[in-house]
Amino acid sequence: MATDPRTETDRYRPEAIERRWQQRWEADRLHRTPDRVEGRPNRYHLTMFPYTSGDLHVGHWFAMAPSDTLARYFRMRGHNVLFPFGFDAFGLPAENAAIKGGAHPKDWTDANIVRMREQLKGTGAMFDWEREVNTSAPDYYRWTQWWFNQFFKRDLAYRRRAPANFCPSCNTTLANEQVVNGRCERCDTPVEQRDMEQWFFRITNYAEELLANESLEWPEHVKLMQRNWIGRSEGAEAAFALERPAPDGTAEIRVFTTRPDTLHGVTFMVLAPEHALVEQITTEPQRAAVRAYVEQARRATEIERQSTERPKTGVFTGASCVNHLTGERVPIWIADYALATYGTGAVMAVPAHDQRDFEFAQQFGLPVKVVVAPEGWNGEPLTEAYVEPGTLVNSLAFDGQPSENGKRTITAHLQQRGWGGPRVQYRLRDWLISRQRYWGAPIPVVYCDRCGTVLVPDDQLPVELPYDVEFLPTGQSPLSLSESFVQTICPDCEGPARRETDTMDTFMCSSWYYMRYADPANAAAAVGEAAAKTWLPVDQYTGGSEHAVMHLLYSRFFYKVARDMGLVPGDEPFTRYYSQGQILGPDGRRMSKSRGNVVAPDAQVAQWGADTFRAYLMFLGPWDQGGPYDVEGIVGVHRWLNRVWNAVTDPPALRALPDAGETRELRRLVHETGLRVTRDLEGFQFNTMIAALMELTNHLQRLRDAGEADEAAWREAVERLVLMLAPPCPHVAEELWERVGGAYSVHQQAWPAFDETQARRATVQIAVQVNGRVRGHVEVAADADEAAARAAAEADPRVQERISGRQVARVVYVPGRLLNIVVQ
């Protein structure tokens, strides 16, 4: 039994107030956001929607709490804030759960959404649930399919047979972005290359514009990651004449190089094993060896192929080509260090000036021809490739030029003679969107013997995902096993046709969901024109930096296409983006069931309440850094809210006191705190925002202990404290607001004004240093000049002792901070 003299109902008990206010807010539709509110400018805040994994975890709270706090703050600042939420509901885990003997993916997903929505309501976040989206609902994916059609019509979608990243465990192809260190991003299985007919989006058409991200108000490291991912390289394309044209008539091999200055140093060519010419140019004596090598390269996983430590391997094709610049005969090899998917899939090898080519040349005894002379080089053989700039040698007419200059002149020469010319190459590949899985949006295409590839017309969408399907993964699309799905009629000729059976990468669904929130019920468009103008682009986006490439890049691509279609305003979907860090288990490692370090949010909420949990997640440390979740620390935040509660509900004796001393200090501190909290909120410094509120609370606590306070100053302090508490801790703020007699709802109040001049102190303590070391402190007027400060300082006996009898060489005075007396 509590020994607190006050009754149970007077104590802070979150479980007694949180649910009640959540119900009241929902009943009052307090979080509904109309498209227009007179006198309130619109503002769109968004936190990344979650995958429907089943239960909310701490990471979701960590992402959501500060984001909600910020949205609430801007609402108090007078904005009509849209802060929607929804579910990224397509994807593999639903299917895998079903395969393990659970429910159908749709039922599993729908049940998870019901559970997660309830848990999310328990966070107290101001989500407008009337705008919820679910990417697996037909009235959503209908529009995902519609986007596919628009991309196709704009020649931004194409199908081709190409080597694709394939995860043998997930039994599906993956986009380049979903391969991490040669492994599947989702299940960590080594990825293989398979030749398959796949749909691609021409994201590379937008490479240059996607690269130009400097002006975005995003974290620099995220923008940098995107630029590195896109990987722009300037160089030249050069043609080498085949000694014997290929059977299909191809007469040359084209290569991309960033070192056109070294063109005279080419001593062999390297084709990727998958290069189209390999089969054609290989000579009979070499055929068996080449076939064996190609076969082995095909089987190798990406990890095996990507290992840079592995010695270089390759096979001579027996064929040769001619270097136009020198007339030299150049043997053509194949090697797996040449990538089929970059540049032309062929490399001109200059072993003297490229380390990879050098290693290959060493391995197979190929010649090394120096064409850029290192400083002081006298012709001795190189022990490694010389990659620095230098002077061109062995380069005929170009001898003597600086190599940097040679890049330009040799490229110009190529162009002039029709052998190539300048070229820009990107590391970014086109986006592979086909997935051989069930639980995704079907690609809305049919294949007709007569008409070929035909889009399902927009007005016939959605192509519905059949419920009754065998979705065991076989490497084939599950939909291909459903005859009733596959058999269809051609929209053009009405003859028999077969449906495409692959589904779309779920990153398609999430590339436009933020648009749908603006107009979630529109049955006639993905997003209506007026709604798009009203809300887009998103003013403030937040989410994990694991999406720096992938989701954030794909969304930018989508938005630019939508802009080109005239659908959305501006060029970028997310004006401002801030990335939070990752919350780790108490042991500092990623939370996972297998490690047994998972903290269950429901248990934290049950023990401490949602407000405490929210505030603690913000208080832990800088939001962008994340870090371990320390189960011990949360009690500190709970104690703080307790002190706030006690200060509000059980104040000291209140009477009118003179506006001096404690009273004046209280007023001043409230303004100082308000300024700090405002600045911290706008700068995403949630940890120091909470700390500032704690300091103000501790001050109120001291006045409470002292037994009395000025009534007006106290009331103002408490009211402002509760208002500032409203964004981070919405429930307790609402309860206390009611108790101080405020009008419902605290969340519809204006953010209080805080004033620099009122936050200023009349007198300040400054440090007095002698030769840079603190020797005392003195109290001076805040606006004291140097002479006054010095006089006060010299009155201090400790200072006096250290400067008496010595020559003062210099005095440095920093008003409000310190006075440094430098003596000889």
Add this chain to the structure above:
RNA sequence: GCCGAAGUGGCGGAACCGGCAGACGCGACGGUCUCAAACACCGUUGAGGGCAACCUCGUGUGGGUUCGAGUCCCACCUUCGGCACCA
């Protein structure tokens, strides 16, 4: 290997523009209330020395600039994140 971020008490962290290092909180220690506790409350808490007032040391390491450096410069070490045979 390349690119980026960061190293501060026992722990999480704070410190605006170069100006009193360690705000705020956890833990620990001491105390209050209690049969006992606690998600209650009060106090102390960087290290070393001193009876004390005080003194010395201290922000990854070594150097430098400055009246003054956690903050700026140079070199290095460590950790984390990204990329990685991209021609």
